[in-house]
Amino acid sequence: MAKADTRMQLKFSYLDRQFANPSPFFKELRELVRSGEFTLGPYVEKFEAKFARYIGVKHVIGTNTGTDALILSLKAAGVKPGDEVITVANTFYATVGAIVVAGAKPVFVDCDERSQIDVRQIPSAITPRTRAILPVHWAGCPADIESIIDIARKRKLAVIEDACQATGAKVGRQFVGTFGVVNAFSMHPLKPLNVWGDGGMIVTNDDRIASWLRLYRNHGLVDRDHVQFWGVNSRIQPFQAIIGARLLDDMENLIRIRLRNARLLDRLLADLKEFVSTPPRPRRYREVYTIYLARVKRRDELFRYLNDRGVEAKIHYPIPLHLQNAAAGLKYKLGDFPEAEQQAGEVITLPSHQYITEKQLHYMAGLIRKFYGRGRNAQ
Template identity: 40%
Template sequence: MIKCNNVLEQANDLSALILKRWQVLLATGDFVLGEEVAKFEAWMSERCNGANAISLNSGTDALILALRALGIGPGDEVITCANTFVATVGAIVAAGAKPVLADVGDDELINVDTIEPLMNARTKAVIPVYLRGRPLNIDAIIDLCRSRGVVVIEDCAQAIGTTIDGHQVGTRGDASAFSMHPLKTLGGFGDGGVLVTTHPEIAEYAIKARNHGLETRNESVLFGVNSRLDSLQASALNLKVQYLDQWLKRRVEIAAFYDQALSRTATTVDLGRGKPGGSYYHYVVQSKHRDRLQSFLAENDIHAAVHYPTPIHWQEAWLKSQPPVVLPNTERLSREMLTLPCHHHLTDSDVEKVVATIKRFDLMEKQ
């Protein structure tokens, strides 16, 4: 089976090196907020143009703490999209604010045209999502929000390696959230995340809030949470960062091959339209016959996935707690998008097989 993700293969590749590191770490007793964590935060800061990088238990916690640091809570509205992992909206609800869902463009991303009509006096924040590691027009969104006194929190959970003008995304807004979940391009062996910000006061809040609000071992200056990236995960990530750019390069190569090879099939090219700066966490195509195509690929030992089959406004959690909303483009895309395998463990022959199988499906549909 040609897999849609390479979590197991990546773990097996590096397991000997990581276990060796862990053996050394276990002998130190340095398990919480130690040297390995500081080293990873320094790497992340450098990656993000020198911004503050505060490691946490998850990307979800990074969103929640960013919202809290910016004073977002009950009575406030936060605009985001519905075609994202449920954590984006869950973080807004956890902060006590009301989520407001904007529709997306044909590229699956929210933009000023979909955000602006939803703004009102209660709008306090916008969370644009770099879905699939795809760059969006963040400067236009920030300009709109600044003109309205609204803060911007960038959801970069899928966007490690995504760039705009050659720079890692996540530093243009007031804060951003990255995920190091095992499925991510740079993932640990459990949960992990990073809050990135250029604002010292947000960084100071997050550093305290992630550790119960402690200023010293026995003095709490605010009521926080337990959201620390543990040293074992940081140690593994510190090894993986050495390979990240090599992995990202391979994803871009595969995406370029798909772009060219699939450009004349009924299954269209990547929804990102080859926009530069994409990190290709997902490579997604559209098909009016998505479910049949997915089944045909599976019959030929190719795993293609749907991210995400049910938009958040159709989820039970939303329907039980929020007013109904209609998002035509989001709903249409949810029925048509399909994620193809795109990761560094794929061989050229794997990628060629994916393309050949899609072309065979295309011919069958025309008959």
């Protein structure tokens, strides 16, 4: 086995570096501890208001996870047991889990060459039971949300965006996660905006939905002694609101570095088209590269080759959702979503986040070149 270049470790996670100096967070955390405001309260309200200003919506409701943000959004949009919700076959499990937990049936649509929901296939998936479309902005890249909103308007369906991977992504000047009626974000540690643990966010411009969600995420409590309706405890934690609010100040800078890295990587891989392809990147879309996806020949071999040499590549994901055991009851079979199935065997995620240097990107691209016999001293 070839020796890894120990000077070049391209780790997938950057959290140890992002928080190498946690001191700047501690002043406010100390204030929080002294205040005893451990559930909801001013720190949460401040963060929600700041996030609302950042993405340009009226209401933000912080939750404990992106998964809960999705479940609560579906309920708030009126999805009921027996309804069908259309989503894409190549997403993270939580998208589908949320639909099922809300009591509805997930109906899959294939993805397109950008690994986003294939909008052309949505109309034929609509039935009299369809209540909502749940597109995912996969990998931090906008789905064709404008066309989805058009279809939904004509067919009188709700759109709930899964923007869990896409905080900061935009279509034109508008942030994704602000097109649908009620939409979900994740602040899981490896999302662009994170909060030292799990966290989620629901956003909406609808006053009635926002009021319902504020009560529902907190047991349906109007005040300490009065329950308006039965709800859950899905509150974001105040200490996390402090972290999130501070990190939001650096969001645009972080996205700028990710974009710079992704563009360089695109260029470095451009002449390997025979073996490596990156998705088309529409000019009006701002991606945030939560994961940098490429499609490659001999994927599993390349995956091992890179990992053996210090490049922590990942696979998001090797099995599309309709072929998971959990989906057995939905009666899909191999061949139903050929694009998602093909991509599951070809996609690889390459580390390109804000702590990866230009030199490291050259090193990684050099390894890929070598692997395909195109490098200097090719083996």
